[in-house]
Amino acid sequence: MTPEATGLLGFLAMLALLGLKVPVGIAMIAVSVVGYGYLIRPTAALARLGSDPFTTVTTYAFSVIPLFILMGLFLANAKLGSDLFSLVNAFVGRLRGGMAMATIGAGALFASVCGSSIATASTIATVTVPEMRKYNYNEGLAAGAAAAGGTLGILIPPSAALVLYGILTEEPIGKLLIAGFLPGVMTAGILMIAAYLVARFKPELAPIPERRERPAILPELRKTWAIPAIFGSSIGGIYGGVFTPTEGGAVGAFLSLLLTLMTRRLSWPSFLAALHQTGRITAVIFLIVVGGKMFGYFLTVTRIPLQLTTFIAALDIAPFVVVFVLFALYFVMGALMDEIAILVIMTPIVYPLIIKLGYDGVWFGVLTIMMLLTGLLTPPVGLLSFIVSGLTGVPLNKVYAGVTPFWIALIVAISLVIIFPEIALFLPRMMR
Numbered sequence: 001m002t003p004e005a006t007g008l009l010g011f012l013a014m015l016a017l018l019g020l021k022v023p024v025g026i027a028m029i030a031v032s033v034v035g036y037g038y039l040i041r042p043t044a045a046l047a048r049l050g051s052d053p054f055t056t057v058t059t060y061a062f063s064v065i066p067l068f069i070l071m072g073l074f075l076a077n078a079k080l081g082s083d084l085f086s087l088v089n090a091f092v093g094r095l096r097g098g099m100a101m102a103t104i105g106a107g108a109l110f111a112s113v114c115g116s117s118i119a120t121a122s123t124i125a126t127v128t129v130p131e132m133r134k135y136n137y138n139e140g141l142a143a144g145a146a147a148a149g150g151t152l153g154i155l156i157p158p159s160a161a162l163v164l165y166g167i168l169t170e171e172p173i174g175k176l177l178i179a180g181f182l183p184g185v186m187t188a189g190i191l192m193i194a195a196y197l198v199a200r201f202k203p204e205l206a207p208i209p210e211r212r213e214r215p216a217i218l219p220e221l222r223k224t225w226a227i228p229a230i231f232g233s234s235i236g237g238i239y240g241g242v243f244t245p246t247e248g249g250a251v252g253a254f255l256s257l258l259l260t261l262m263t264r265r266l267s268w269p270s271f272l273a274a275l276h277q278t279g280r281i282t283a284v285i286f287l288i289v290v291g292g293k294m295f296g297y298f299l300t301v302t303r304i305p306l307q308l309t310t311f312i313a314a315l316d317i318a319p320f321v322v323v324f325v326l327f328a329l330y331f332v333m334g335a336l337m338d339e340i341a342i343l344v345i346m347t348p349i350v351y352p353l354i355i356k357l358g359y360d361g362v363w364f365g366v367l368t369i370m371m372l373l374t375g376l377l378t379p380p381v382g383l384l385s386f387i388v389s390g391l392t393g394v395p396l397n398k399v400y401a402g403v404t405p406f407w408i409a410l411i412v413a414i415s416l417v418i419i420f421p422e423i424a425l426f427l428p429r430m431m432r
Contacts, residue, residue: 003039007302010035014295014345024341025284028291032298039301048297053290060246061167062289065115066282067249068158071234072114073274074256075227078265081123084109084227085131087220092192097199097206099137100145101192103128107149108188109224112231113256114153115160116281117376121150121384122391129392138205141198143394144402147384148191151373151410154339156184157235158249161343161372164289165365168296168347172362173245174238175428179366181235183424187370187413194409230255239431285340292344299348309353319357323418326350327371334375338383342372363417366424370414377403377410 001009010031017027029049037045056062088105092098107124114120125146132142154161157177166173199206234252237243243251260266266274299305312322333342347368354364376384379400389396417423 001038003302004304004307006035006039007299007304010298010302018337018341023287024338024344025287025289025291028288028295028345032291032294035298036294036301039298048294052294052297056290056293057286059167061163061173062286064158064163064173064246064249065160065285066278067246067253068115068160068163069119069281070274070278071158071230071249071253071256072110072116072119072153073277074253074260074266074271075110075113076119076123077270077274078260078263080224080227080265081106081110081127083220083223085124085128087217087224090217090220094208095196096203096208097141097195098208099128099132099135100141100195100199100206103132103142103145104149104152104188104191104195107146108152108156108184109227111152111156111184112235113158113227113252115158115163117150117153117384118281118387120153121147121387124149125388125391129388129394136207138402139394140398140402141195141205142402143385143388143392143399144404144406145191145195146392147377147388147399147403148194148406148409149188150384150388151376152184152188155180155187155366155369155373157181157238158252159369160285161340161369162365163245164285164340164343165347165368167289168292168344169351169361169365171365175362175431176365177235177245178239178431179362179424179428180369181427183366183370183413183417186416186423187373187410190409190413191406194405198405226255226259230259239427241431288340288344292348295345296348305349305352308349309356312353312357319359320418322353322357323359323367327414327418330368330371331374331378334372334381335378336381337375338381339372339375342375343368360421360425362428363421363424367414367417370410370417374407374410374414377407 014027014031018024033045033049036048084106085102089099089102092101095101103124107120110123111120128146129142157180159177159180162176162180163173166176230252233255234248237251238245238248355361385399385403389399
């Protein structure tokens with residue numbers, strides 16, 4: 001059997017294992033060991049199995065992932081989601097669909113101190129959906145806005161997914177994190193516009209209360225000033241060259257802990273819960289990364305990435321067409337698989353192709369994460385849709401209906417970054 005045929009068979013075998021509910025990391029490791037052993041020799045595959053997990057997870061750059069996750073979980077357990085929602089609602093609450101817009105804005109603000117979409121969606125949904133119910137908002141729209149706001153957790157820095165992409169491709173992690181800022185802000189704005197338009201054209205979904213006091217802005221700013229301060233210290237330090245990404249993550253985690261202790265919002269059980277959740281999330285990510293690294297080595301010896309790059313480069317089509325085709329592929333996969341798994345599986349295959357076509361690796365990193373956002377909402381997987389449904393009691397079919405306009409808004413945002421790469425590259429090019 002040729003190396004290419006072995007690689008294709010291995011890819012199909014991995015998909016079959018995923019269909020049997022085998023954990024993603026385990027499935028990739030199993031296929032990689034068998035395939036590498038077949039193409040090279042069994043002893044070489046076992047040697048990789050013995051060394052790769054250790055060498056992968058002890059990489060210094062990986063230490064930033066648990067720090068970013070811990071930073072967000074400290075603040076999530078401190079119940080800051082309510083304050084952030086009140087702050088944004090003070091600005092836009094009087095508009096048609098204002099509470100849905102405030103939900104997305106609160107998600108964006110919380111994403112600026114949290115590297116996880118799950119933590120962002122969970123924190124925001126438990127606060128905002130019950131509040132919108134009080135004012136007779138449509139349940140689907142309320143839950144859809146919370147899920148859409150949660151997607152920003154892996155785009156706006158700090159982003160564990162962008163860090164992971166940087167480790168897989170050896171692109172500068174600091175530049176990747178900064179590159180996600182403007183696309184993240186733009187995406188948040190487009191999602192808020194989508195909420196406004198839905199409420200404008202279907203006012204029955206988001207009624208304006210007749211007698212509702214507008215929250216005062218100044219008191220809400222006093223409650224939430226620490227969020228931009230933590231973001232500015234952590235990510236601003238990375239942008240200014242003061243910190244490495246790992247140091248920035250440590251500063252952010254420390255300041256988050258300090259804030260929650262000073263405000264007496266973090267109890268001892270909440271502190272332990274944050275540590276426990278961080279350990280579990282980090283362990284899952286690391287297992288997937290180990291599997292992805294080994295799967296990447298397997299793909300390399302199959303020569304599939306090289307053959308694919310050569311084939312695409314020989315076609316007489318515009319490079320941006322290739323990017324839109326990849327977008328369609330990521331969209332289909334996102335509806336069926338976990339987003340981190342897609343990132344780890346596909347990056348070793350498509351990254352060489354993107355570089356060969358002359359595109360910037362940092363730009364494609366941001367674009368990759370944006371392409372994965374749609375999968376967080378799309379059935380049958382739609383992880384954030386499941387989470388919001390479970391936390392709020394909104395039926396899943398209503399959540400899927402509610403996320404539809406936001407799904408379209410995400411596609412608009414992705415298209416803009418494809419057409420105008422400077423949206424992602426402007427800030428990284430100004431870094432020291």
